[in-house]
Amino acid sequence: MQVTRIQTPLTLALLCTFLVSGGAEAQTPPGTRAVIEIGNPDFRPYPIATADVRDANSPNSVPAQAMTKAMRYDFEISPVFKLLDPKSYLANQAKEGMTAASIKFSDWLSVGAEGLVKGTIEQSGGEMKVDLRLFDVASGREQLKKSYKGPATEDEARTIGHRFANEVVFFLTGTKGVFTTRVAAVKKTKTGRELWTISVDGASRSQVTKNGSINLLPAWSRNGKSLLFTSYIKHNPNLYSVPLGGGALKLISGERGLNTGGSMSPDGRKVALTLSRDGNSEIYVMNADGSGLQRLTNEWAIDSSPSWSPDGKRIAFVSARWGDPHIFVMNSDGSGVRRITERGNYNQTPDWSPRGDLIAFTARDERNKFDIFTVNPDTKEIKRLTQDQGDNEEPSFSPDGNHIVFTSKRNKKSQVFIMATDGTHQTQLTADGGFSTPAWSPYLD
Amino acid sequence: MGIEDTVNTSLAKERPRKRSGNRGFWLTAILSLLVHAGIGAAALYAQPKRQTIDLNRAIPVQLVKLGKKRDPKLLPRIYEPPPPPKDEGVALAKEEKSQPTPKDERKKSKDELSDAAKRMLDSDRRLDEALRRVTPDDPEGDPSGSEFGTTTDTTNAAAGYVAEIGRALQSNYRLPEAIPASQRKFLKARVLLYIEPNGKIREFAFVEEHPNQLFMSALDSLLKTVQLPAPPAAEAKRFQNDGVEVVFRP
16 A cells, blocks of 8 residues: 655755754664664465374384474474474375375465475384485475485484484575484482483483593584593593593593683684683683693683684683673684673673574573573674573584573473574473583584 | 035935845845745755655564663563473483493592582582572663563664665565575575665675575675665765675575
8 A cells, every 4th residue: 555645845844954963873883783684574484294104014103103203303493494283284194105196285285384294114124214205395396305224213213304304404404404413411410410412302312421420511522422521530620531432531631720611623623621720710722632731811810611613713701800700702822802791790601603603601680590692792792592481501502503502490400401593492302300511512424 | 505405415315325225125035036946946856745655665663661771781681582392392311321431430429529529519509599589670661661662772773774774675685486485495695785875885795605596696686786775974984894784584
């Protein structure tokens, strides 16, 4: 609809006055660059339907159900997809086959699907052959087809489901999916704290340490085959490395005092860490084998929690040099220190996104609640991701930069959660509590 | 000198003064007419008499909430927090596959822990106890805000020139039909625009490209042809030197 307005002399005069007086004030502070988002206002995540995976021998076999559930979970937690409710599907799935010609796409179109995932399993002698496909519903064309083989177990079926979901994400977005990655976390025990790894769907866990001591702050090696962590096993909080396939601990740093917050550089050659060997916590860098120690900070106040930028040129860290703990960034040689957080008075646990555009951190707000925030290291713009759901802490980015893992006490016990980087799609991974300092792995395949 | 001569002399003196007054009046009148005509012509040239308003083009505004002004040093708050997770979304993990314990590790009870470890546990417990619930403050906003407002952040209440750029780009943002529907949802590119004081894009540079060539060439074409409004004089240098970042999404 259009409306015509006549320009009157009064409005002309007002316009002249406005122009003479200098116009509007600047909305963004000098030195910062405005960001404009241009897009379709009715943008929706990609609506995808996932049909029940069919087992030729047994329609409701455990592997078939596990595979279906795994793929639906992956599309559910991903912010770029909208998983359509399986209860709404109109298609007669029992009659449909795996080829485009055998699928009645109008039934899928009518429930709003733009993408359709279908799969079959054939079991024989304890092994299974899996056929998984992605179809474009509007054109009725097959877009992606993958075949897998493996033992006919629930675990294997779930893994295959996640692998195919990764393929779908990569086909549609050009970015690798993270559904076969894992999260390392500390779990409280009766005598101390132990390290575990947890699958991204929370369905499987693996205990990494079992020494009855206090093991803290896990960080992944760049190849995902070992964890760096701090342990009190030798009484002093030393930094160790433990291989995930099993094996002895390797001492990385055993300086007097704290040896904590180990963080491996993107090229895997260096480790940044916090040491208090001279009495005060400072940031150091050493070679991955523990040699070549180099001090980066030298302040009266505490400096801790280093996190590398994805290009390895900068390090984010926490410093209380201006009174309250805040997030700072410095070059990887210790030069060019810059304060990044200007708001709040208790900001900690920075984690630099693999995309490089954000640093996630924990902050305590004016209501004494801990929540997850992100800050753009260049513009210093802060966004809040969690609020009014208990204490939420210790964020760690997924390797694609689309998700964040964190701990939350919203259900009293400290649980591991994941969410999209805009704070949506929050999903709980654990139910038995006592978890802290989760760290998302790099790509593992 | 008689009375008549005196009168004639005074009349002779007054006559030129009267003519001079009339000329001044007409000069002023003509000058005034010219000035008014000039202003009128300039106004007609600068502003069309009839201006159309497209009511379908929404202009986003944010009402500032009535209340106490939020301290800019405080962390931001969300006014529509994300919904809590669904119960069925929780996948309960089963304990499994413990890895073999390394040879040099042995089980310890709490009594066997080192003093440093005990101190660490104690400090952790004290921190847990120290976290206390605080009653919410008075409603925050702006003393001159509206009770129907939705935000406390007055700096976001107007987008100014940046919004004008957004509208200009939005109205020219067209992508070819040939891009497959299944790929359209995932197109994304980020570009830096450097804008001259007259609104012309002096230079643009993509900082994030998408592999879809149809999408990229459409953006290239858009940025080469679009005419942006001129920035406010006070901000012109900033937009020319620092530029503005634009994220194109589906």
